Amino acid sequence: MNLASLSGAGLGLRRSILPALAKADDLTALDFLEVAPENWVQLGGRHRQAFDALAERFPVVLHGLSLSIGGPDPLNLDLVQQIQSFKQRYGCPLYTEHNTYCTDGGQLYDLMPIPFNQEMVAYVADRVHQVQDILGERIALENASYYLRQPGSDMTELDFMSALLKRADCYLHLDINNVYVNSVNHGYDARDFIRQLPTERIVYGHIAGHEQKSEQLIIDTHGSDVIDPVWALLDFSYHRHGLFPTLLERDFDFPQLGSLLNEVQRIRSLQSQHQARHARLSHA
Amino acid sequence: MPDYHTHKTTQLAFAAHIRNPDKYPKPQGIDEQRMQVYRDLFFNNINNLIKQTFPVLATLYNREEWQQLIRSFYQPKYNKTPYFTDIADEFVVFLKNRPADDKRPFVAELADYEWLELDLEKSPLQPNYRKLNKDLLQSQSPVISPLLYARNYQYPVHRIGHTFQPTHSQPCHLVVWRNRDGNVHFAELSPLSMRLLEQLITTDLNGTEALLSVLADNKIHPDNKMIEYGRHQLLKWYSQDIIINTQ
Numbered sequence: 001m002n003l004a005s006l007s008g009a010g011l012g013l014r015r016s017i018l019p020a021l022a023k024a025d026d027l028t029a030l031d032f033l034e035v036a037p038e039n040w041v042q043l044g045g046r047h048r049q050a051f052d053a054l055a056e057r058f059p060v061v062l063h064g065l066s067l068s069i070g071g072p073d074p075l076n077l078d079l080v081q082q083i084q085s086f087k088q089r090y091g092c093p094l095y096t097e098h099n100t101y102c103t104d105g106g107q108l109y110d111l112m113p114i115p116f117n118q119e120m121v122a123y124v125a126d127r128v129h130q131v132q133d134i135l136g137e138r139i140a141l142e143n144a145s146y147y148l149r150q151p152g153s154d155m156t157e158l159d160f161m162s163a164l165l166k167r168a169d170c171y172l173h174l175d176i177n178n179v180y181v182n183s184v185n186h187g188y189d190a191r192d193f194i195r196q197l198p199t200e201r202i203v204y205g206h207i208a209g210h211e212q213k214s215e216q217l218i219i220d221t222h223g224s225d226v227i228d229p230v231w232a233l234l235d236f237s238y239h240r241h242g243l244f245p246t247l248l249e250r251d252f253d254f255p256q257l258g259s260l261l262n263e264v265q266r267i268r269s270l271q272s273q274h275q276a277r278h279a280r281l282s283h284a
Numbered sequence: 285m286p287d288y289h290t291h292k293t294t295q296l297a298f299a300a301h302i303r304n305p306d307k308y309p310k311p312q313g314i315d316e317q318r319m320q321v322y323r324d325l326f327f328n329n330i331n332n333l334i335k336q337t338f339p340v341l342a343t344l345y346n347r348e349e350w351q352q353l354i355r356s357f358y359q360p361k362y363n364k365t366p367y368f369t370d371i372a373d374e375f376v377v378f379l380k381n382r383p384a385d386d387k388r389p390f391v392a393e394l395a396d397y398e399w400l401e402l403d404l405e406k407s408p409l410q411p412n413y414r415k416l417n418k419d420l421l422q423s424q425s426p427v428i429s430p431l432l433y434a435r436n437y438q439y440p441v442h443r444i445g446h447t448f449q450p451t452h453s454q455p456c457h458l459v460v461w462r463n464r465d466g467n468v469h470f471a472e473l474s475p476l477s478m479r480l481l482e483q484l485i486t487t488d489l490n491g492t493e494a495l496l497s498v499l500a501d502n503k504i505h506p507d508n509k510m511i512e513y514g515r516h517q518l519l520k521w522y523s524q525d526i527i528i529n530t531q
Contacts, residue, residue, distance in 0.1 A: 042367045044408025046466035066366035072292040079366045104299035106360030109333065109368065110326045112298060115291055123288045148318035150298070151311060152291055219321065 001059045003203060006093040009267035010034055010061065010247040011260060012222075017250075018050045020257040027057075029265045034061040034247050037083045037095075055090045061204065061247070062087055062095040063173075067131070069141070070114035070124045071101030080134050087135070094204060096140035096173040099124070099164070113146035116153040116160035121167055128168035140171035140204055145178040145220035147185055157182065158193050165201045172197065174244070175206040176234045177226070181218045194237050205246035207234055207267065222251035226263055234267070238274045246271070302326050303358050327351075330358050330371075337372040338398045343446050344388060356382075369406055372399050389451060390439035397441040397458065400433050401470075404462040407431055413464045414529045421518040422491040424530035426484050432461035432526060434473075434481050442470060463525040471524075476502060477517055484527075491518050491530075 008031025013021070021027070033054060040051060054060075062083060067076065087095060100111040114120050132138055143161055155163070165172055174197065183190035209224035226248070234246065246267050250260055300308040302322055310319050331354050335342045342350060357363075362378045365371060376399045380392045409430050440456040457478035460470040473481065476498065483494045495514035499506045521527045 036368070038366055039368050042369045042408075043406050044410070045405050045462070047406070048408065049466070065368070072295045076366055101295060104296050104303075104360050106363040107366055108299055108302065108326060108330075108358075109363070109371070110329050112295070112302070112322070115294070119288050120291060123291075147321045148315055151294060151313035217317075217321070219325070 001091050001093045003093045006032060006059055006061070006204075006245045007243070008032065008245055009264045009271065010058075010245065011264050012063075012247060012249045012251070013051070013054065013060075014251065014254075015039070015047055016254055017257060017260070018047060018054075021054060022050050024257055024261075027261070029261045029268065030058060031268075032059040032061060032093075032245065032247070034063050034249075036065045037062045037086055038064065038066045038079075041082050041086050060090050060092050061245075062092050063142075064095065064097040065109075065111075066102060066107060067097045068101045068103040068107075069097050069127050069131070070099060070120065071103040073103045073105060075127055075130055077130075077134070080131055084135055094140060094171075095135065096142055096171075096204060098144040099141045099161070100144045100146070111144055113144070113148065113150055115150040116155040116157060118155070118163070121155075121160060121163045124164055125168035128164075128170050132168075132170065138170050140173035141165070141168070142173040142175050142206070143178050143182075144175070145181045145185075147217075147219075149186065156188075157186070158188075158196055162196070162198060165198060170201075171203040172201040173204045173206070174202050174237065174241075175208075176237060176246075177206065177208040177210060177230050177249075178220060180230050180233055181210055181220045184212075184216065184218050187216075190233055191236055194233065195240055197241065199241045202237075202241050202244050205234070205237065205244050206249050207231075207246060208249040222249045223253040225255075225259075226266075231266070231270070235270055235274075238270065242278075243271050243274055299360075303360075304355065327354070327358070330354060333368070333371055334375055337402055338375070338395055340398060340445060341391065341395055344391075344394075344444075344449060372402055375399075387451075388449060389453075390437075390441060390444060390449070393437045393439050394441045394444055397435070397437070397460075400435070400460045401468045404431055404433070404460060404468045405466070407462065411528050413525060416522060416527075416530060418519060418522070420530040421522060421527065422515065425488045425490050426494075426518060426521075426527040427529035427531055428481070428485050428521075429461055429526055429528045432459065434459050434478060434485065436478065440472075442472065459526065461524070461526055469524070476504075480514065480517060481521075481526075488531075491515075 010032035011030055013033045013035045083095060098111050101114055102108050102111050179190050179193055207226050208222045209226050211219045211221045213219055248263050294311055297311045301310050305323055334354060357375055357378050362374055365374055376395050379395045385391055411430055435458050437456050438453045439450050440454055442458060457473040457475060458470055459473055462468050479498045483498050496506055499510055
């Protein structure tokens with residue numbers, strides 16, 4: 001499947017929800033699934049069979065964790081090749097990564113923020129180009145959640161992302177929850193941030209729950225339901241930039257599948273409202 | 285203006301502090317409270333990944349000892365794989381190369397045993413299970429499933445738990461395998477059955493020859509009882525998907 005035909009609402013596929021998904025008789029709320037390739041590329045056995053069955057029914061987006069696009073190590077080209085063959089085998093419409101780093105000569109298995117400055121724009125853009133050359137198509141970078149500004153930062157996150165997308169000539173994977181989380185953690189206006197993003201680069205979105213630790217600190221856990229202000233931001237983003245395929249991320253404290261599908265359904269409803277509105281406007 | 289090299293040094297220092305805050309200080313200019321968020325998130329993440337894969341091992345340590353063990357593993361030299369499914373492999377290698385733990389001399393074997401289940405479950409191999417005429421088990425060479433590990437452990441790792449932690453060697457022979465439905469099973473074998481299984485894995489002897497050679501090695505007379513034992517064992521392994529074919 002190509003990126004242009006990806007639309008609607010999706011759900012992040014974790015091994016723990018495989019049995020429920022395999023058994024479910026109504027998955028009409030789902031338009032697509034997403035996996036972290038680093039959890040599946042090397043996996044065989046029953047889980048892989050269950051994955052294969054689902055991949056027959058749904059497009060699968062790849063959302064990477066280990067590439068370390070902003071990291072100090074040389075790019076792991078073997079990983080890129082593995083992702084490429086997985087992507088080809090399953091016809092995945094998109095590969096996205098986080099605008100972060102996760103390596104220091106080894107893997108830390110979690111995401112660290114990079115400094116926001118012109119040198120890093122150039123450095124990351126160059127690495128994105130390398131990956132895109134191998135894949136033969138654009139990747140998307142996600143605006144990741146971060147809890148501190150790295151020393152050496154002299155740009156805002158917004159300016160950094162905008163400059164990077166342009167220089168790397170890649171897509172933006174807009175994580176709405178991360179905008180909310182970062183706006184609280186770093187005291188900026190979430191709508192202002194979203195409003196100024198380059199519309200033409202946005203191809204994909206995420207929405208998720210988080211944990212508010214204090215008035216100024218939110219942890220991006222993906223472990224609870226999406227809160228209303230984040231839904232409102234998604235609504236605002238569709239309004240400002242038009243529709244983009246949007247995925248519900250849930251990584252632990254899983255509720256019943258039905259409850260996850262209700263949240264996915266809510267993404268669809270929001271998309272329908274915007275479609276209807278758009279149709280009315282064009283008609284007028 | 286700093287070049288990327290300056291940033292590289294800072295990035296490495298930031299990561300080093302997360303991995304090992306007692307040894308490497310927090311880089312300058314970073315808020316302590318926010319740094320704590322990273323220290324906690326990252327440690328909890330790797331800790332949970334290991335705990336989920338080694339549930340028995342994790343119960344044998346007190347909180348402080350376990351945290352120390354995870355910290356020792358959470359180092360760039362041990363954490364090379366970008367694949368989350370392979371982190372357990374690296375943890376097992378790490379434990380095997382550690383100096384012996386006198387209190388728990390069995391840890392490397394226990395971790396290996398817990399890892400086998402995971403490794404078989406995730407293996408991409410999909411062997412063909414052939415329906416066999418049972419006489420062929422004796423007259424031809426039985427093919428053992430590639431989804432199988434035969435292990436001779438110094439400790440009965442399958443019985444180890446919070447209340448049973450042997451400090452003296454008690455050899456035990458375990459076979460762990462995945463059947464055609466994708467389920468992983470284990471069985472404890474007698475020393476003789478283990479020898480027979482190993483003979484089938486490593487040679488092309490037919491079922492009868494393999495049994496006779498193992499009996500001869502062990503100076504056991506091949507009487508009717510022993511021949512019957514061998515026949516029964518091969519049939520059982522065939523029914524369990526341990527033997528998947530003959531050739």
